[in-house]
Amino acid sequence: MSCIKLGLILKSSLCSFQLPQRTISTLKNSIHYPELPNQWTGLHNWRHTSLNHDRFWGPNGPDIVPLSSKSIQESTLFDSIYSASSLAEMGAVVLCTSDPLMKSKLTHLGYCRWRQEGLPVGNYVPPVRPARPEKPQLVPSKEIPSPKLSGLSLNAYMLHNLAHVELNAIDLAWDTVVRFSPYSDLLGDGFFADFAHVADDESRHFAWCSQRLSELGVRYGDMPAHNLLWRECEKSSDNVAARLASIPLVQEARGLDAGPRLVQKLIGFGDHRTSNIVSRIADEEVAHVAVGVYWFISVCEKLGRTPCTTFRDLLEEYNVELKGPFNHLARHEAGLPREWYDPSSSVEDKQKKLSQVYDRLECIIAMEKENSSLDSPHR
Numbered sequence: 001m002s003c004i005k006l007g008l009i010l011k012s013s014l015c016s017f018q019l020p021q022r023t024i025s026t027l028k029n030s031i032h033y034p035e036l037p038n039q040w041t042g043l044h045n046w047r048h049t050s051l052n053h054d055r056f057w058g059p060n061g062p063d064i065v066p067l068s069s070k071s072i073q074e075s076t077l078f079d080s081i082y083s084a085s086s087l088a089e090m091g092a093v094v095l096c097t098s099d100p101l102m103k104s105k106l107t108h109l110g111y112c113r114w115r116q117e118g119l120p121v122g123n124y125v126p127p128v129r130p131a132r133p134e135k136p137q138l139v140p141s142k143e144i145p146s147p148k149l150s151g152l153s154l155n156a157y158m159l160h161n162l163a164h165v166e167l168n169a170i171d172l173a174w175d176t177v178v179r180f181s182p183y184s185d186l187l188g189d190g191f192f193a194d195f196a197h198v199a200d201d202e203s204r205h206f207a208w209c210s211q212r213l214s215e216l217g218v219r220y221g222d223m224p225a226h227n228l229l230w231r232e233c234e235k236s237s238d239n240v241a242a243r244l245a246s247i248p249l250v251q252e253a254r255g256l257d258a259g260p261r262l263v264q265k266l267i268g269f270g271d272h273r274t275s276n277i278v279s280r281i282a283d284e285e286v287a288h289v290a291v292g293v294y295w296f297i298s299v300c301e302k303l304g305r306t307p308c309t310t311f312r313d314l315l316e317e318y319n320v321e322l323k324g325p326f327n328h329l330a331r332h333e334a335g336l337p338r339e340w341y342d343p344s345s346s347v348e349d350k351q352k353k354l355s356q357v358y359d360r361l362e363c364i365i366a367m368e369k370e371n372s373s374l375d376s377p378h379r
Contacts, residue, residue: 031188031189031190031193032188032189032190033047033188033190034298034301036294036297036298036301038335039290039293039294039335040286040287040290040293040294040333040334040335042286042287042290043287043290043291043294043335046197046287046290047193047194047197051111051112051115051116052200052201052204053065053108054204055104055108055203055204055207055208056207056208056211057208057211057212057273057277061276061280062204062208062280065207074102074105077093077097077102077106078105078106078109080093080106081093081106081109081110081113082113084110084113084119085119085120085122086119086120086121086122086123086124086181087110087114087119087120087121087122087177087181087192087196088121088122088123088124088177088178088181088184088192089122089124090106090110090113090114090119091110091124091126091174091175091177091178091181091196091199092124092125092126092127092174092178093106093110094106094107094110094170094171094174094199095126095127095130095131095171095174095175095178096127096130096131097131098131098132098133099133100133100167100206100210100220100221101206101207101210103167103170103171103203103206104167104170104203104204104206104207104210105203107170107174107199107200107202107203108200108203108204110196111196111197111199111200114193114196120184121177121181121184121189121192122181122184123181123182123184124178124181125178126174126175126178126179129230129234130171130175130230133221134221135221135222136164136220136221136222136223136224136225137224137225138224138225138226138227139224139225139226140226141226141228143224144223144224144225144226145223145224150223151222151223152218152222152223153216154265154269155216155266155269155271155274156213156216156217156218157223158262158265158266158274159209159212159213159216159218159274159278160213160218160220160222160223160225161225162209162262162278162281163206163209163210163213163220164220164225164226165229165255166202166205166206166209166281167206167220168229168230169198169199169202169205169206169229169252169288170199170202170203170206171230171233172229172230172233172247172251173195173196173198173199173202174195174196174199175233176195176243176247177192177195177196177199179237179243180192180240180243183240187240187295187299191295194291194294194295195291197291198248198287198288198291201284201287201288202288205281205284208277208280208281209277209281212273212274212277215273216274229251232246232247232250232251232320233246233247235318235319235320236318239314240299241296241299241300241303241310241314242314242317242318244292244295244296244299245296245310245311245314245315245318245320246314246315246318246320247292248288248289248291248292248293248296249289249292249293249296249311249336249340249341250315250320250322250341252285252288252289252292253289253292253331253334253336253341254323255281255282255285255288256282256285256286256289256327256330256331256334257324257325257326257327257330257331259278259279259281259282259285259327259330260282260327260330262278262282263275263278263279263282266278286330286333286334287334289331289334289335289336290334290335293334293335293336294335296311307340308337308339308340311340311341312340312343322341326341326342328342
């Protein structure tokens with residue numbers, strides 16, 4: 001069966017499938033999560049955590065944003081969140097907002113409403129692509145300037161790249177919520193609650209990055225950026241399983257690989273404040289990969305598919321590339337099995353390689369015997 005159809009057959013496959021449930025209570029609704037084995041140990045606590053309003057990076061780390069007066073534009077956009085009647089509608093409002101900081105604020109406001117008021121997931125149509133500001137200019141990845149040609153200091157250059165990733169991550173999470181909202185009865189509210197939570201985390205990360213860029217005398221948009229992340233998202237617009245495989249299990253997992261290296265580079269540069277921000281962001285990304293693993297396994301179980309094989313098939317079918325080096329420890333902590341992304345680690349592949357070695361040895365031995373018989377004198 002072609003993996004590209006997995007998302008389309010959810011409706012017929014999920015209706016009669018039941019798993020043990022874990023209930024999480026909010027103010028006005030209860031969210032049910034299927035019990036799945038071998039998940040990140042912190043996932044339950046992450047789901048139960050109180051709303052995180054620490055969107056300012058103070059002298060000692062995350063802190064509450066200092067109070068400020070709202071502009072007329074902010075008030076208008078806030079009203080669009082307050083007037084929305086569902087989570088999906090609030091997600092669409094965020095996706096249609098071009099200003100990056102406003103996108104971040106609206107995300108937090110929408111997620112708070114969802115948690116506190118128990119709004120339904122709803123059903124809404126997402127925009128074709130998220131609204132974007134005029135800057136940064138989006139160019140092919142090969143045209144991204146090097147640090148020396150960017151006009152930015154090395155620490156600001158690296159932080160700008162991370163800010164761009166975090167802004168895209170806000171849209172990727174909300175697009176998952178809105179695009180698959182027609183399947184809310186089948187996927188369950190937990191799926192949408194988790195990805196709205198991911199969007200809220202990412203919006204906080206972007207706020208920290210934006211604040212620190214400002215402290216360094218830089219604004220988000222001061223250098224060109226690429227559009228690779230959204231293009232990867234567009235590939236999986238027809239298939240929830242492919243979306244889970246390509247975004248949290250590939251794109252988000254790359255953050256687990258790159259985060260520690262980026263922290264060390266910033267420490268080497270002497271920017272400990274930025275390195276602390278990046279370290280905190282990298283730690284929180286574990287939850288996002290764990291969410292992807294959880295829901296990918298859940299969908300595969302409901303469809304009667306093997307997760308490892310399905311993951312590999314989807315990446316091949318959707319032309320999604322896996323790039324190392326991999327941070328195996330962080331990926332393991334998030335519950336991402338190594339055999340999924342590193343075929344050389346599986347027993348089956350090791351046996352296959354060993355068999356190939358034996359075949360080569362047999363061939364060499366046969367050739368040696370043939371050569372030996374040709375060299376020996378005839379009687």
